[in-house]
Amino acid sequence: MSRQVISTSLSVGLATGLYGVSFGAIGSAAGLSVPAVMLLSLLMFSGASQFAFVGIVAAGGAPITAISSAWLMGVRNSFYGLRLNTVIGPRGLWRMLAAHLTIDESNAVSAAQEGLRDQKLGFWLTGGAVFVFWNTATLLGALAGNLFGSVEAWGLDGAAAAAFLGLLWPRLKNNLALAGIGALVALVAIPLTPAGVPVLLAAVVALLPIGGKK
Amino acid sequence: MISTVIFASLAVYSWKILGFLIPDRLIGERGRLIAERMTVSLLAALVMLQGFSTQSDLVLDARAASLVVAGALLALRVPYIFVVLAGALVAAGVRLLGL
Numbered sequence: 001m002s003r004q005v006i007s008t009s010l011s012v013g014l015a016t017g018l019y020g021v022s023f024g025a026i027g028s029a030a031g032l033s034v035p036a037v038m039l040l041s042l043l044m045f046s047g048a049s050q051f052a053f054v055g056i057v058a059a060g061g062a063p064i065t066a067i068s069s070a071w072l073m074g075v076r077n078s079f080y081g082l083r084l085n086t087v088i089g090p091r092g093l094w095r096m097l098a099a100h101l102t103i104d105e106s107n108a109v110s111a112a113q114e115g116l117r118d119q120k121l122g123f124w125l126t127g128g129a130v131f132v133f134w135n136t137a138t139l140l141g142a143l144a145g146n147l148f149g150s151v152e153a154w155g156l157d158g159a160a161a162a163a164f165l166g167l168l169w170p171r172l173k174n175n176l177a178l179a180g181i182g183a184l185v186a187l188v189a190i191p192l193t194p195a196g197v198p199v200l201l202a203a204v205v206a207l208l209p210i211g212g213k214k
Numbered sequence: 215m216i217s218t219v220i221f222a223s224l225a226v227y228s229w230k231i232l233g234f235l236i237p238d239r240l241i242g243e244r245g246r247l248i249a250e251r252m253t254v255s256l257l258a259a260l261v262m263l264q265g266f267s268t269q270s271d272l273v274l275d276a277r278a279a280s281l282v283v284a285g286a287l288l289a290l291r292v293p294y295i296f297v298v299l300a301g302a303l304v305a306a307g308v309r310l311l312g313l
Contacts, residue, residue, distance in 0.1 A: 008294065015298035036215050043223035046230075048260055053222055057215075059269055067222040074226035076256045079249040081233015086246070090234070099230040104260070107253065155306030158280030161265035162301025165281055168257040169288045175254040182255030186262040191272050202259030206251040 005113060005122045012105050013129025015163050016047070017137040022156030023050060024141020030058035034142045041138040045131065046103055047160075049073040052195055069195045075203060080107035087119050101127030108167045178211030276308035 020041070027037035032054065040050045049070040056066040080102050087110060090098040106127035113119045172179055182202040189198035205211070265281045266272055280301040287297045 011293060011295040015295050018298055018302065032215060036219050039216065039219045039223070043220065044226050045223075046226050048263075049222075049226045053219075055269060063215075063218040067218060067225055070222045071225040071229070074229045076229075076252055077226070078229045078233040079252040081230055082236060082245060083233075083249045085234045085236075095234050096231065099234050100227065102230045102233065104257065108257075111250075111253070152276075153306065153309060155276070155280070155302035155304065155309070157264070158277045158305025159298050159302035161261060161277045162280050162284035163298045164257060164261045164264050165284050166288060166294045166297045168254070168261055171250075171254050171257070175251070178251055179254050179258040182258035183262050186259035187266065187272065190263065190267045191270060193270075195270060198263060199256060199259045202255045203252055206255035207248060 002113075002118050002121075005109075005118045006125060008109055008112075009122060009125035009129050012109055012126050013133040015159075015166075016105060016130045017133030019047075019156055019160040019163060020134040020137030021141040021144075022154075022160060023047070023054075023134075024138040024143075025145045025156070026051070026058075026141075027054045027138070028142045028145030030054045032057060034139075037142040038135070038139060041135045044070065045100060045134070046070075046074050046077060047134075048104070048199070055195060065194075072197070072200055075200065076104075077102050080104075083107065084110065084123060087116065088123060098123075098127075101131060103127065103130065104164075104167060105130050108170075112170050175211070178206070181205050181211045276305040276313070279308045280305045 023041065024037055027040065027050075028034065032040075037054075040053060044050050044053070052073045053066050053070040056069050061069075081099060084098065084102060084107060085095075088098055101123070106123050109126040110119045110123035113122045168179060182205050185205050186198040186202050189201050193201070261281070265277045266274065283304045284297050284301050287300055292300075
């Protein structure tokens with residue numbers, strides 16, 4: 001096993017922990033109880049879906065809107081699962097657990113590794129590390145929500161943006177045009193469509209024969 | 215609210231488990247390519263969403279500075295954790311200066 005995989009996984013876990021604090025604080029600022037915020041991190045365990053959910057709740061949206069936004073935001077996990085199933089090939093309960101740990105970060109770290117062994121290790125270590133750090137941080141953020149004042153003052157929203165850019169970076173070399181088109185579509189769609197739809201439109205871009213590989 | 219949270223969580227999990235249940239032979243090389251493209255395109259969209267939006271509006275604020283600095287650090291091959299920390303420090307610093 002490679003030390004580099006272990007250090008990357010732990011770094012990603014720590015980094016997501018950093019904005020897990022911001023999720024906890026934002027969730028409690030949205031008026032959710034501490035148990036409700038914690039259930040989101042434990043059961044939903046998908047950052048973008050969770051942020052979408054509390055965003056709708058904070059804006060006073062209906063429960064069905066919050067549910068469907070979180071759901072739409074999670075569609076990409078299916079595609080991560082397709083890839084991970086061939087890499088890890090889990091069985092029975094392991095498969096259910098692997099599905100639960102299938103998120104942007106665990107798939108990205110796994111995909112960045114060279115050999116199959118490191119790809120498996122990268123998935124489990126990153127998924128496990130993120131789960132532990134994300135939930136611990138959510139609890140801290142939810143409890144300290146009012147102490148923090150605002151997540152903006154602490155730059156926690158800036159950390160979240162940097163975290164996604166860091167995940168995208170290693171893939172830009174082969175897919176620069178595609179990433180550019182996906183980003184542009186999202187930017188245009190943000191003011192024009194309901195929450196969750198910009199990301200779905202970017203998913204559609206990936207299915208079209210544009211921004212071809214290399 | 216708790217039941218709404220549980221229902222939404224199950225909805226999100228349904229996508230996750232679906233990916234693991236579709237048989238490998240139905241995917242093939244083309245499916246793998248699409249999954250890779252999907253990851254890139256969605257991450258690019260999430261950077262935009264996280265960096266330049268509030269609710270349903272485009273905004274240019276301190277997070278843009280975070281992204282510029284993060285991009286520069288990534289180009290210099292700085293480890294991931296420092297990139298994320300810098301993202302927080304830059305956004306907090308820019309707001310502290312009232313820019």
